[in-house]
Amino acid sequence: MTTSTRPSPPHTRPDEPARSRRRRRSPRDRLGPRISAWVAIVVFGAFALLPAYWLLATSLSPQDQVFQYPPSFFPGDITFEHYADLADNPDLFRYLVNSVIVSVVTAVLSVLVSAYMGYSFSKFRYRGRRSLMYLVLSSQMFPQALLLVTLYAVFSAYGLLNSYAALILSFTTFTLPLCVWMLKGFFDTIPDELIEAARVDGASRLRIIHSVVLPLSAPGLVAAGLFAFVRGWNDFIFALTLAGPDKQTLPPGLVNTFVGEAQTAWPQLMAASLVVSLPVVIGFIVLQRYLVGGITAGAVKG
Amino acid sequence: MGLGAGAVGFGGLAACAPSASDDDSNASSGSSSTPTSGGEAQDFSFASWSLSEEAPKPVIEGLVGAFGMDAGVSISPVTYPYNEYLNQLTLQIRGGQFSGAAQVDVAWLGALAALGKLTDLSTFADGRGYTDAALQAGQYDGTQYGLPWTIGAIGLVTNTELMQQAGVTTTPTTIEDFEAMLRELKGLGDGIVPYAASTKVAQLKDILIWMQTFGSPLIENGQVTIGDDASIDAVTWYKKLYDDGLIAPDVDRFDARALFSQGRAVMYDDAIVGKSAVVGESPDPDFASKLDPISRPVVQDGDDPRALFWGHAIVVVDGEGSGTAAEFAQWVTSDEPTTVDFFEKLGLPPTTQAALDSDAVTGDAFTAAFSERVTATATVNPFWQFPQYAQMESAVAEQVQAVLVGSSSPADAMAAAGEAVQALI
Numbered sequence: 001m002t003t004s005t006r007p008s009p010p011h012t013r014p015d016e017p018a019r020s021r022r023r024r025r026s027p028r029d030r031l032g033p034r035i036s037a038w039v040a041i042v043v044f045g046a047f048a049l050l051p052a053y054w055l056l057a058t059s060l061s062p063q064d065q066v067f068q069y070p071p072s073f074f075p076g077d078i079t080f081e082h083y084a085d086l087a088d089n090p091d092l093f094r095y096l097v098n099s100v101i102v103s104v105v106t107a108v109l110s111v112l113v114s115a116y117m118g119y120s121f122s123k124f125r126y127r128g129r130r131s132l133m134y135l136v137l138s139s140q141m142f143p144q145a146l147l148l149v150t151l152y153a154v155f156s157a158y159g160l161l162n163s164y165a166a167l168i169l170s171f172t173t174f175t176l177p178l179c180v181w182m183l184k185g186f187f188d189t190i191p192d193e194l195i196e197a198a199r200v201d202g203a204s205r206l207r208i209i210h211s212v213v214l215p216l217s218a219p220g221l222v223a224a225g226l227f228a229f230v231r232g233w234n235d236f237i238f239a240l241t242l243a244g245p246d247k248q249t250l251p252p253g254l255v256n257t258f259v260g261e262a263q264t265a266w267p268q269l270m271a272a273s274l275v276v277s278l279p280v281v282i283g284f285i286v287l288q289r290y291l292v293g294g295i296t297a298g299a300v301k302g
Numbered sequence: 303m304g305l306g307a308g309a310v311g312f313g314g315l316a317a318c319a320p321s322a323s324d325d326d327s328n329a330s331s332g333s334s335s336t337p338t339s340g341g342e343a344q345d346f347s348f349a350s351w352s353l354s355e356e357a358p359k360p361v362i363e364g365l366v367g368a369f370g371m372d373a374g375v376s377i378s379p380v381t382y383p384y385n386e387y388l389n390q391l392t393l394q395i396r397g398g399q400f401s402g403a404a405q406v407d408v409a410w411l412g413a414l415a416a417l418g419k420l421t422d423l424s425t426f427a428d429g430r431g432y433t434d435a436a437l438q439a440g441q442y443d444g445t446q447y448g449l450p451w452t453i454g455a456i457g458l459v460t461n462t463e464l465m466q467q468a469g470v471t472t473t474p475t476t477i478e479d480f481e482a483m484l485r486e487l488k489g490l491g492d493g494i495v496p497y498a499a500s501t502k503v504a505q506l507k508d509i510l511i512w513m514q515t516f517g518s519p520l521i522e523n524g525q526v527t528i529g530d531d532a533s534i535d536a537v538t539w540y541k542k543l544y545d546d547g548l549i550a551p552d553v554d555r556f557d558a559r560a561l562f563s564q565g566r567a568v569m570y571d572d573a574i575v576g577k578s579a580v581v582g583e584s585p586d587p588d589f590a591s592k593l594d595p596i597s598r599p600v601v602q603d604g605d606d607p608r609a610l611f612w613g614h615a616i617v618v619v620d621g622e623g624s625g626t627a628a629e630f631a632q633w634v635t636s637d638e639p640t641t642v643d644f645f646e647k648l649g650l651p652p653t654t655q656a657a658l659d660s661d662a663v664t665g666d667a668f669t670a671a672f673s674e675r676v677t678a679t680a681t682v683n684p685f686w687q688f689p690q691y692a693q694m695e696s697a698v699a700e701q702v703q704a705v706l707v708g709s710s711s712p713a714d715a716m717a718a719a720g721e722a723v724q725a726l727i
Contacts, residue, residue: 064583067583068564069564240390246450252383257391259384260355261355262579263559263579
């Protein structure tokens with residue numbers, strides 16, 4: 001056993017509040033952490049935004065300057081022709097509409113089903129509940145290629161290939177398990193007493209879900225919905241395989257349009273990628289306050 | 303899981319996809335029927351990756367429209383990106399979702415023929431004037447499954463301006479001279495890569511043609527010969543080029559085109575289709591006139607230079623409209639005015655002797671030189687006869703990569719590669 005001989009910090013008393021002690025730190029003491037924080041922000045910001053900047057710079061560069069050597073951080077001759085070209089391509093608008101339809105419906109369907117499943121897992125106790133929960137999660141463990149071929153055969157047998165339904169159902173198979181677990185965690189944070197109180201007031205089970213639980217869970221529902229939306233928006237291989245030419249979404253559509261056997265139209269591809277990313281970015285900005293709360297809800301109980 | 307890995311996995315599984323009907327149970331391998339030409343024309347589908355690419359799309363749409371109008375049929379277009387095309391087409395055929403004509407890379411014939419749904423097009427090839435080499439590129443296991451649409455090879459393309467700057471005035475014929483030339487080209491300095499050879503795993507299958515150049519047959523009597531002295535010598539030489547900075551690390555076909563188009567590489571390997579890409583990406587408006595294909599060097603003077611066939615063929619998948627689809631394939635690949643016009647618009651060499659002899663083709667210096675110095679001695683890759691050819695090439699590429707980065711010796715790596723490829727047969 002050792003005895004500490006370290007002297008107490010000067011001008012502080014054991015019962016002095018921590019906040020008050022912080023106030024007494026000198027400006028030099030505060031400068032170090034602030035500089036470190038700013039350096040970290042700048043480094044991570046650059047790390048996150050550099051690809052987006054490069055995408056923008058490439059989209060504004062003429063074709064023959066894309067691979068110039070030595071590479072230039074700023075485009076030499078700025079051109080907007082690649083953006084103008086997008087307007088002349090009606091296929092891109094069709095891909096965009098298809099993406100919006102399948103992503104929105106996937107998000108709504110995923111949230112709708114997973115809300116009831118998550119509530120059931122969170123608030124009811126029944127035989128096999130835990131096994132069922134892990135069974136739902138285990139569906140995430142299958143290799144995507146295996147799922148794809150299986151889904152292709154099933155959709156082919158039922159005549160669903162080349163339809164929105166094929167895409168929405170296949171995307172939902174991935175989004176549902178994680179949405180269920182996400183929302184279960186959120187419902188766990190809602191006190192049982194609230195539900196009990198609603199029941200004492202005579203509310204039915206459905207009324208409790210719709211009037212008490214779901215409104216309180218809005219951040220979680222938004223987070224789960226955004227997750228499902230992004231999953232549908234970004235998918236490449238399922239959309240390529242199951243959608244057919246008319247229902248094709250943006251990721252395979254852009255590759256089909258701009259990536260060739262011998263050549264990739266990088267500036268046009270970058271311009272299109274930037275434009276079609278905007279709806280998602282705007283969606284995230286608008287809903288970010290829900291998103292952060294929704295994702296972390298249930299992380300710490302009590 | 304990366305997209306590439308996913309695609310490989312998907313490709314492997316695509317062949318396992320169930321067929322949609324039982325009608326095709328008699329088609330376990332090879333041809334199942336010969337279409338009846340001359341009957342009533344029927345609608346069919348036409349699959350082509352070029353239908354989504356900016357340059358060829360309007361040309362091919364024009365051809366499809368012209369045939370459809372003339373025959374009074376509707377042709378449904380089907381298109382996928384080139385890199386995903388084989389997997390998607392395989393899945394469509396196995397699932398019974400596709401019948402009609404399909405553009406294919408000649409490397410894919412074996413993989414598609416193994417599905418048992420391709421039509422024998424021998425009767426459609428007869429008397430149309432295809433060159434023997436072109437017909438050979440469309441055959442699998444002795445059967446004419448593909449009518450050749452454009453046939454060339456993968457060969458060495460040089461930048462004559464940089465060659466002159468380095469004082470290179472004669473084209474080397476032997477490996478020894480070739481290496482000496484690369485050392486002279488290295489003297490250009492300024493970071494210029496003498497030879498933008500493939501060094502990334504994705505494209506290291508290019509080493510196979512060098513193994514053949516050194517004398518390895520790759521496959522002989524059903525036995526993989528990789529691991530023999532010739533293949534080890536080829537990889538040892540490649541490693542020497544790598545260590546001496548005569549070839550560059552982390553280069554695939556796209557990187558090589560970028561380096562070459564920017565004047566950062568003096569030569570690289572490509573098919574004739576790559577010309578439009580490098581010319582389009584180059585800041586030099588006169589770049590096209592500086593391109594010159596050369597024969598691959600040989601070990602001994604007098605040996606035939608090795609080159610790998612490259613090209614597109616049209617196959618016909620059995621099913622509704624396959625007879626009309628075969629007539630379309632025949633017309634689009636062998637009708638002289640059509641094929642010459644196709645060459646004039648896209649620069650892709652035709653496959654009939656009459657079209658090759660036309661003024662349009664013979665008057666194009668790059669194509670004429672490419673045909674004479676590269677395509678003339680081209681052969682198919684022996685791996686292409688196996689449906690799993692892509693996995694076989696990957697197995698070799700991974701071992702060559704191990705040699706280049708110094709984690710394996712050429713002898714050990716080639717022995718391992720040979721065993722891996724043999725296991726896939």
